[in-house]
Amino acid sequence: MLALENEPPKEPVKYIETTIHLPYDYIAGDYRARYLRALKDKKILGSRCSKTGKVFVAPLVASPESFAPADEFVEVADRGAITTFCIVNIPVIGRNLELPYVAASVALDGADISIFSLIQEVKPEDVRMGMRVEAVWKPDGERHGDHEDILYFRPTGEPDAPPESYMQRL
Amino acid sequence: MTKLRNVAVVSFAQAPIVPTDEHRTATEMLYPQIKRALADCGVDRDAIDYQVAGSADYLDGRVFGFVGALDVMGAWPPRQDIHLEMDAGFAAYYAWLRMQAGDCDTAMVVGYGKSSEGRPEQVLNLQLDPFYQAAIGLDAISTAALQASAYMARTKVSDRDLAEVAARNRVAGARNPDAQVRQAATADELQKTPWAVTPLRKGYIPPVGESAVCLILAAEGKAEAMCNRPVWIHGVDQCAEMQTLGARDLTRSAGMQLATSKALRMAGLSAAKEVDVVELSAATPVEELILREAMGLGAVGSDGPVINPSGGPLAGHPLMMTGLIRLGEVFRQLSGRAQMHAVAGATSGIAHVTQGHCLQQNLVWVLGREKRWT
Numbered sequence: 263m264l265a266l267e268n269e270p271p272k273e274p275v276k277y278i279e280t281t282i283h284l285p286y287d288y289i290a291g292d293y294r295a296r297y298l299r300a301l302k303d304k305k306i307l308g309s310r311c312s313k314t315g316k317v318f319v320a321p322l323v324a325s326p327e328s329f330a331p332a333d334e335f336v337e338v339a340d341r342g343a344i345t346t347f348c349i350v351n352i353p354v355i356g357r358n359l360e361l362p363y364v365a366a367s368v369a370l371d372g373a374d375i376s377i378f379s380l381i382q383e384v385k386p387e388d389v390r391m392g393m394r395v396e397a398v399w400k401p402d403g404e405r406h407g408d409h410e411d412i413l414y415f416r417p418t419g420e421p422d423a424p425p426e427s428y429m430q431r432l
Numbered sequence: 433m434t435k436l437r438n439v440a441v442v443s444f445a446q447a448p449i450v451p452t453d454e455h456r457t458a459t460e461m462l463y464p465q466i467k468r469a470l471a472d473c474g475v476d477r478d479a480i481d482y483q484v485a486g487s488a489d490y491l492d493g494r495v496f497g498f499v500g501a502l503d504v505m506g507a508w509p510p511r512q513d514i515h516l517e518m519d520a521g522f523a524a525y526y527a528w529l530r531m532q533a534g535d536c537d538t539a540m541v542v543g544y545g546k547s548s549e550g551r552p553e554q555v556l557n558l559q560l561d562p563f564y565q566a567a568i569g570l571d572a573i574s575t576a577a578l579q580a581s582a583y584m585a586r587t588k589v590s591d592r593d594l595a596e597v598a599a600r601n602r603v604a605g606a607r608n609p610d611a612q613v614r615q616a617a618t619a620d621e622l623q624k625t626p627w628a629v630t631p632l633r634k635g636y637i638p639p640v641g642e643s644a645v646c647l648i649l650a651a652e653g654k655a656e657a658m659c660n661r662p663v664w665i666h667g668v669d670q671c672a673e674m675q676t677l678g679a680r681d682l683t684r685s686a687g688m689q690l691a692t693s694k695a696l697r698m699a700g701l702s703a704a705k706e707v708d709v710v711e712l713s714a715a716t717p718v719e720e721l722i723l724r725e726a727m728g729l730g731a732v733g734s735d736g737p738v739i740n741p742s743g744g745p746l747a748g749h750p751l752m753m754t755g756l757i758r759l760g761e762v763f764r765q766l767s768g769r770a771q772m773h774a775v776a777g778a779t780s781g782i783a784h785v786t787q788g789h790c791l792q793q794n795l796v797w798v799l800g801r802e803k804r805w806t
Contacts, residue, residue, distance in 0.1 A: 280562050286493035286550045291457040322503060323460045329477045329506035331463075 293321045296335060301411040304399050308373050310334040316374035338372035340412075341396035343423035345369050345376050345432045349386045364389045368415055369431040376431055383416035392422035436698075438652035438803045439531050440662035444760035444769075445469040449612035449641040449748035452548035458492065461644035462544040463504035469540070469646035473658035477506035480648070481536035483513050484527050486520030487545045487752050490555045501544060512536070519543070520645060521713070521755025521785030525795055527649050528668060537654050543645040543753035552640055552751060559789065565677065572715070573637055575789040577629035579682040580718040584631060586683045589721060591631065595619035597717035597732060598636045598746055605743020607773040610757075612641040612748035636717050638749030645753045647760050652803065661767040666780075667699030667798035677790060688726035688784070688794040695782075699798035705729055705736040707798070708778035709765045711758035713786045715745045722791065723784060737782070738775045741765065755785025755795065762799050 300307045309321030313330035347366035364381040395415040405411040445468040489497045498515040516523045520543025527539035553571040560566040599619040606616040622635030655662040671687035704727040714720035742761045762781040764770040785795040
């Protein structure tokens with residue numbers, strides 16, 4: 263009989279390695295499917311809350327705020343104002359970008375919530391809240407109806423948006 | 433028995449169970465059910481004090497995926513909320529406990545998830561011990577088959593007996609508009625279906641399905657105004673057993689026996705057979721037989737309550753919702769909302785919820801038409 267007080271073996275059973283592989287096939291749902299398909303045509307769709315009129319981008323089935331259905335699709339502009347931003351100095355998994363770069367929250371014209379995007383064609387130190395930016399799309403024939411269809415946003419050179427125009431959309 | 437607070441189920445809404453909903457995400461499936469459950473009890477979102485959800489992020493494939501559901505649960509202004517990585521039937525138990533503590537009068541309980549997006553058998557394999565059980569590829573069907581094999585050896589129950597239990601559920605499920613499998617089947621037909629994992633045939637196990645469910649609970653004083661026939665909770669109890677499959681007798685459910693006896697005592701009943709209707713979260717015919725034995729219901733065919741008039745999990749088994757649907761089904765039966773699959777004159781019932789492999793954890797609800805405590 264083996265005595266339990268003996269030292270356990272150090273090799274080769276100190277650890278076991280388990281690799282977990284779980285594949286998923288996500289259903290976009292009709293809302294996201296319409297939104298993603300529109301990107302192919304350089305259009306950005308939102309959904310409008312039936313109670314407050316607020317426009318959500320990407321479209322949501324219901325307003326998280328009013329709890330009412332958001333069942334009308336509307337097109338919003340592919341340009342807007344930076345509401346908040348950060349300057350990334352450390353590499354992020356899955357993104358092969360030259361450091362430092364700017365990640366920003368952009369309130370598109372016609373939308374009541376902002377989307378997140380990369381800002382390029384500008385020095386990070388020149389980026390500011392209220393800065394007007396526009397989408398830079400992949401060329402025709404190369405868009406697939408996914409978020410990569412918008413490569414990044416860049417400054418338009420327009421005058422900055424006044425804070426009161428985006429303070430409710432931070 | 434200590435006097436407790438009377439709490440009732442006042443509303444229940446369920447999306448019909450389907451193999452896959454190609455048009456909606458899990459939260460998009462959930463939103464209309466929440467709206468319907470609230471509309472059916474005539475209140476708006478602000479009337480609900482507390483909310484609790486049951487789902488599994490591994491099934492969703494999204495880390496902290498459950499927070500996405502808050503967008504359709506009406507979480508503004510900020511709400512008291514909790515999430516359980518369990519069947520939403522257990523979430524209802526949490527809500528009931530909070531009501532006993534007296535810090536809320538109304539609660540919304542939701543269950544959701546899209547099993548079709550992932551590989552449930554692989555996810556359920558990961559629930560097991562990684563050294564001895566997960567490593568050899570056991571999943572929920574093979575552990576249920578181990579249990580079935582042991583049970584058949586102990587009781588001499590035959591393949592034919594299993595087919596008959598499954599057939600009775602399938603006949604019942606054909607009358608339930610929310611069931612996934614709505615084709616009735618005979619024991620002869622089911623006994624000819626191919627083996628899934630012996631001794632379980634494909635006809636004895638549920639298909640993968642998905643749904644979205646919302647149930648509303650309300651305490652005495654509010655429940656009466658929210659529902660014409662509230663269904664009152666008379667007793668509830670839950671027991672968990674050990675994880676190691678080889679260390680427990682898989683042919684019996686000691687946890688279910690204990691949970692049932694304690695819930696019955698709370699309800700002031702002496703035996704489960706006194707109720708009119710029972711909804712069991714039995715994912716195989718053998719689990720149904722084990723649960724019947726643990727509840728003291730006697731052999732199949734003996735007098736007693738109607739078991740699974742909805743068709744039970746064999747007619748539709750949306751993971752993380754199956755148990756809450758059992759509670760909702762008993763509500764439907766006792767509140768006159770069951771329609772095609774109604775059990776005539778039912779005034780009391782038991783709903784059972786389970787989690788884990790081979791009935792590891794069991795929750796028992798005893799419900800009635802009248803308030804329990806006066």
